[in-house]
Amino acid sequence: MDDTSNAYVPGDDASVAPGDHSAMARPAQDPDTGRRAYRQALIDARVLFPSTVDGIYGRSGLFESIADGLNYAVSKLGADQDAEVMRFPPAMPRKDFEASEYLKGFPQLAGTVHCFCGGDREHHRLLARLERGEEWADQQQPTDVVLAPAACYPVYPVVASRGPMPREGLVVDVLTYCFRHEPSIDPARMQMFRQREYVRLGTAEQIVEFRQRWMERGTQLASLLGLPHEVDVANDPFFGRGGKIVADSQRELKLKFELLVPINDGAPPTACMSFNYHMDHFAHAWPLRTADGAPAHTGCVGFGIERLTLALLRHHGFKPANWPQRVRDVLGGI
Structure with missing residues (x-):
């Protein structure tokens, strides 16, 4: 594992004890200063390697060892899901991307x-x-390929091609790099990042139960990792005036929740996990059907691997050997 004598010296909330959520209530002041400071600390310590484009970074061995530990922890948490493992490249067919209707809501984020x-x-x-x-x-x-905006998108056409699902539905374990065009000085807002997801397909009742269970598990994981956190209703960044109406509806129906962790001094907390209920949206994009032929509902829990890694470094320091033993154990003993 990489070792470094450089240590990030953050602001007042650096002394937050594991499980102390008091950092969540601190007001945001001069957020860009905190974002720049943490990014520079990561670069100076050679945890991240910068490029000439904001949001595009190389990762060090230290960073990757923590990311591997997080994937280990998520796998342990989902060991009882009997999930089918699917791994995709960070690209998908353009025709599937078009079918998803992503461009209707997020044209500003898409990458072809x-x-x-x-x-x-x-x-x-x-x-x-x-x-x-x-x-x-x-x-x-343009080619027939676009960059995947979310890890779950390639799953749906694959499952739909098989015909109706079994009566118990399906759970898929998926991990891939995703792309979203939102260059930023915030190290937690990368343009290329990994999402680890468990995707649930089945009836509405199955999806709601699945999401509730994973909200509880996600909160448990954040506590075991010693990260201050809160779960709150959220919405996706839908584009334009019409997007505000869709976003308001998403919040009103409570279709999306996020687990938030403070990462940058003076800035609002960052979404590090999300818990989503898509209703039957993707069953209209692809012929996803339940055992009785009805349009299937879908949902997913997403873990932002880069963001969780940055949160761990932010709250525990740049030397995992000095982290609390409980945290190291959860990550597989890094």
Whole structure:
């Protein structure tokens, strides 16, 4: 494991004891200062490696060892789910992306994959523009691939292709890198990040019960990790004026909850887990059907691996060897 003599010296809430939630109530003051300070501390300690684009970072061995520990902890927590494991690359077919209707709600976050598809003439034009420092990206064309915005999206067309689900429904364990175009100085708001999810497919009753159980488990995990936290109703960042109406409806129906942890001094707490009920939305995008042929409901619990890693470093320091033994045990003994 990487070791470093550099240590982050945060503000007043650095002394929060494991399980102490008092940090949640502190008012946000000059949030960008706290975000910049924590990001610089991570870079100075070589925990994250910066690039010329905000939100794109390399990860150190220390960072990855903690991320591995979190995946171990989540796997232990879900060992009783009899989940089918699915692992996807951080990309998905464009036709499935279009079917999901993601562009209706979040066009500002979507990332497409473009490639050069021309011949010699077009190649010479591209190189000439590049040499002159001119725009060259318009010499590329969209492919049949887009970057996955959420870990669960590739799951639904796969399950739908199998026909009706068994009567008990299905649970899927999925992990992948996701992309969302939201460059930020906040180290907890990366453009490429990992989501670990358990996805539940079945009846409305099955999804509601599943989400409640995982809200309890997520809270338990945060407590075992010694992270101050709270769970609150939330909404996704829907785009535009119409998006505000959808977001208000999502909050009113309590379809989304988030587990929040303070990470940056002076800034609001950060969503590190989410607990979602999609109703039958994805059954209209793909033919997801229950055993009796009805449109299936879906839900998921998502763990933000990067954000939880940053939260652990923020509250316990940059040397896991000095962390509370209980926390290290939960993470598989890092």
